Amino acid sequence: FAGNSVWTDGQKTYYSYYDEQYVLNKETSTWEEKVWNGFTDFQGSYVWTDGQNIYCSASEDNQYVLNIKTSTWEEKVWVFEKDSFYVKGDWTDGQDIFSFRNAINGIECYVLEKQTYTWKFLLTLNLENIDYAFSPVCIWSDGTNYFYSQLSDQFILKF
Numbered sequence: 405f406a407g408n409s410v411w412t413d414g415q416k417t418y419y420s421y422y423d424e425q426y427v428l429n430k431e432t433s434t435w436e437e438k439v440w441n442g443f444t445d446f447q448g449s450y451v452w453t454d455g456q457n458i459y460c461s462a463s464e465d466n467q468y469v470l471n472i473k474t475s476t477w478e479e480k481v482w483v484f485e486k487d488s489f490y491v492k493g494d495w496t497d498g499q500d501i502f503s504f505r506n507a508i509n510g511i512e513c514y515v516l517e518k519q520t521y522t523w524k525f526l527l528t529l530n531l532e533n534i535d536y537a538f539s540p541v542c543i544w545s546d547g548t549n550y551f552y553s554q555l556s557d558q559f560i561l562k563f
Contacts, residue, residue, distance in 0.1 A: 409448035413458055413472055420448040443468045443477035452493035454501050454518055461492035483522040485514075491523060494540035497550065502526070504540055511538050529561075 426435035
Protein backbone atom coordinates (compact mmCIF):
# COMPACT_ATOMS: atom_id res chain seq x y z
CA PHE A 405 0.00 0.00 0.00
CA ALA A 406 0.98 3.65 -0.33
CA GLY A 407 1.85 5.69 2.74
CA ASN A 408 -0.17 8.68 1.54
CA SER A 409 -3.33 6.61 2.12
CA VAL A 410 -2.57 6.29 5.86
CA TRP A 411 -4.02 8.85 8.27
CA THR A 412 -4.90 9.23 11.94
CA ASP A 413 -7.71 10.70 14.03
CA GLY A 414 -5.23 11.26 16.85
CA GLN A 415 -6.07 7.93 18.49
CA LYS A 416 -6.36 5.36 15.72
CA THR A 417 -4.51 4.87 12.46
CA TYR A 418 -6.41 4.18 9.25
CA TYR A 419 -5.68 3.08 5.71
CA SER A 420 -8.13 4.46 3.15
CA TYR A 421 -7.96 3.74 -0.55
CA TYR A 422 -11.43 4.02 -2.09
CA ASP A 423 -13.24 0.74 -1.31
CA GLU A 424 -10.33 -0.51 0.81
CA GLN A 425 -10.89 0.85 4.34
CA TYR A 426 -8.90 -0.45 7.33
CA VAL A 427 -8.02 0.43 10.90
CA LEU A 428 -4.70 -0.61 12.42
CA ASN A 429 -4.85 -2.97 15.40
CA LYS A 430 -1.70 -1.79 17.19
CA GLU A 431 -1.60 -4.80 19.53
CA THR A 432 -1.42 -7.33 16.68
CA SER A 433 0.10 -5.03 14.01
CA THR A 434 -2.64 -6.03 11.59
CA TRP A 435 -5.04 -4.04 9.46
CA GLU A 436 -8.69 -4.81 10.21
CA GLU A 437 -11.60 -3.87 7.98
CA LYS A 438 -13.19 -0.52 8.84
CA VAL A 439 -16.78 0.40 7.94
CA TRP A 440 -17.59 4.09 7.59
CA ASN A 441 -21.04 5.64 7.48
CA GLY A 442 -21.94 8.42 5.07
CA PHE A 443 -19.16 8.98 2.58
CA THR A 444 -17.24 5.71 2.17
CA ASP A 445 -15.29 5.87 -1.10
CA PHE A 446 -12.19 8.01 -0.45
CA GLN A 447 -8.46 7.84 -0.06
CA GLY A 448 -6.34 8.89 2.89
CA SER A 449 -4.63 11.69 1.00
CA TYR A 450 -8.02 13.50 0.99
CA VAL A 451 -8.12 13.57 4.81
CA TRP A 452 -6.83 16.55 6.78
CA THR A 453 -7.39 18.30 10.10
CA ASP A 454 -7.62 21.83 11.43
CA GLY A 455 -6.34 20.54 14.78
CA GLN A 456 -9.86 20.07 16.11
CA ASN A 457 -11.95 18.41 13.40
CA ILE A 458 -11.07 15.89 10.69
CA TYR A 459 -12.18 16.56 7.14
CA CYS A 460 -12.29 14.66 3.89
CA SER A 461 -12.01 16.75 0.74
CA ALA A 462 -12.47 14.41 -2.20
CA SER A 463 -13.61 17.08 -4.68
CA GLU A 464 -15.33 20.46 -4.75
CA ASP A 465 -18.67 18.66 -4.37
CA ASN A 466 -17.49 16.07 -1.84
CA GLN A 467 -16.55 17.82 1.42
CA TYR A 468 -17.08 16.03 4.73
CA VAL A 469 -16.36 16.29 8.45
CA LEU A 470 -15.85 13.17 10.56
CA ASN A 471 -18.07 12.37 13.51
CA ILE A 472 -15.58 10.12 15.29
CA LYS A 473 -18.11 8.73 17.79
CA THR A 474 -20.37 7.33 15.04
CA SER A 475 -17.69 6.75 12.35
CA THR A 476 -19.78 8.93 10.05
CA TRP A 477 -18.55 11.32 7.39
CA GLU A 478 -21.11 14.15 7.46
CA GLU A 479 -21.46 16.65 4.63
CA LYS A 480 -19.51 19.86 5.24
CA VAL A 481 -20.43 23.22 3.74
CA TRP A 482 -17.64 25.78 3.71
CA VAL A 483 -18.00 29.56 3.54
CA PHE A 484 -15.84 31.29 0.93
CA GLU A 485 -14.75 34.88 0.91
CA LYS A 486 -14.42 34.58 -2.87
CA ASP A 487 -15.69 31.96 -5.31
CA SER A 488 -15.92 28.39 -4.05
CA PHE A 489 -13.14 26.03 -5.00
CA TYR A 490 -11.83 22.57 -4.30
CA VAL A 491 -10.75 23.13 -0.72
CA LYS A 492 -8.30 21.03 1.15
CA GLY A 493 -6.06 21.92 4.07
CA ASP A 494 -2.94 21.90 1.92
CA TRP A 495 -0.43 23.15 4.45
CA THR A 496 -0.13 24.42 8.02
CA ASP A 497 2.46 26.56 9.74
CA GLY A 498 1.43 24.90 13.00
CA GLN A 499 -1.20 27.51 13.77
CA ASP A 500 -3.07 28.44 10.59
CA ILE A 501 -4.37 26.18 7.79
CA PHE A 502 -3.78 27.28 4.20
CA SER A 503 -5.27 26.19 0.91
CA PHE A 504 -3.95 27.05 -2.53
CA ARG A 505 -5.61 27.23 -5.93
CA ASN A 506 -4.45 28.08 -9.41
CA ALA A 507 -5.53 31.48 -10.69
CA ILE A 508 -4.86 33.44 -13.86
CA ASN A 509 -2.25 35.68 -12.22
CA GLY A 510 -0.55 33.09 -10.00
CA ILE A 511 -1.39 30.87 -7.04
CA GLU A 512 -4.06 32.21 -4.70
CA CYS A 513 -3.50 31.47 -1.02
CA TYR A 514 -6.41 31.23 1.43
CA VAL A 515 -6.36 30.89 5.21
CA LEU A 516 -9.05 29.10 7.21
CA GLU A 517 -10.82 31.20 9.81
CA LYS A 518 -11.59 28.33 12.18
CA GLN A 519 -14.31 30.07 14.20
CA THR A 520 -16.54 30.71 11.16
CA TYR A 521 -15.25 27.96 8.82
CA THR A 522 -14.56 30.68 6.26
CA TRP A 523 -11.76 30.49 3.72
CA LYS A 524 -10.38 34.04 3.51
CA PHE A 525 -8.23 35.26 0.64
CA LEU A 526 -4.72 36.01 1.90
CA LEU A 527 -2.46 36.69 -1.06
CA THR A 528 -1.48 35.73 -4.58
CA LEU A 529 1.87 34.04 -5.06
CA ASN A 530 3.38 35.28 -8.30
CA LEU A 531 5.28 32.25 -9.52
CA GLU A 532 5.67 33.14 -13.18
CA ASN A 533 9.28 31.98 -13.16
CA ILE A 534 8.55 28.59 -11.60
CA ASP A 535 9.65 25.61 -13.70
CA TYR A 536 7.23 23.04 -12.21
CA ALA A 537 3.62 22.91 -11.04
CA PHE A 538 3.18 24.46 -7.60
CA SER A 539 2.83 21.88 -4.84
CA PRO A 540 2.20 22.81 -1.18
CA VAL A 541 4.11 19.72 -0.04
CA CYS A 542 7.26 21.55 -1.15
CA ILE A 543 6.84 24.19 1.60
CA TRP A 544 9.12 23.78 4.59
CA SER A 545 10.46 25.82 7.48
CA ASP A 546 13.73 26.22 9.34
CA GLY A 547 11.74 27.34 12.38
CA THR A 548 11.86 31.01 11.43
CA ASN A 549 11.42 31.33 7.67
CA TYR A 550 9.28 29.46 5.18
CA PHE A 551 10.67 28.16 1.91
CA TYR A 552 9.38 26.60 -1.28
CA SER A 553 11.80 24.06 -2.75
CA GLN A 554 11.11 21.94 -5.81
CA LEU A 555 14.12 20.85 -7.81
CA SER A 556 15.62 24.03 -9.31
CA ASP A 557 12.87 26.29 -7.91
CA GLN A 558 13.94 27.81 -4.58
CA PHE A 559 11.90 30.61 -3.00
CA ILE A 560 11.53 32.21 0.41
CA LEU A 561 7.87 32.90 1.24
CA LYS A 562 7.02 36.25 2.74
CA PHE A 563 3.59 36.40 4.38
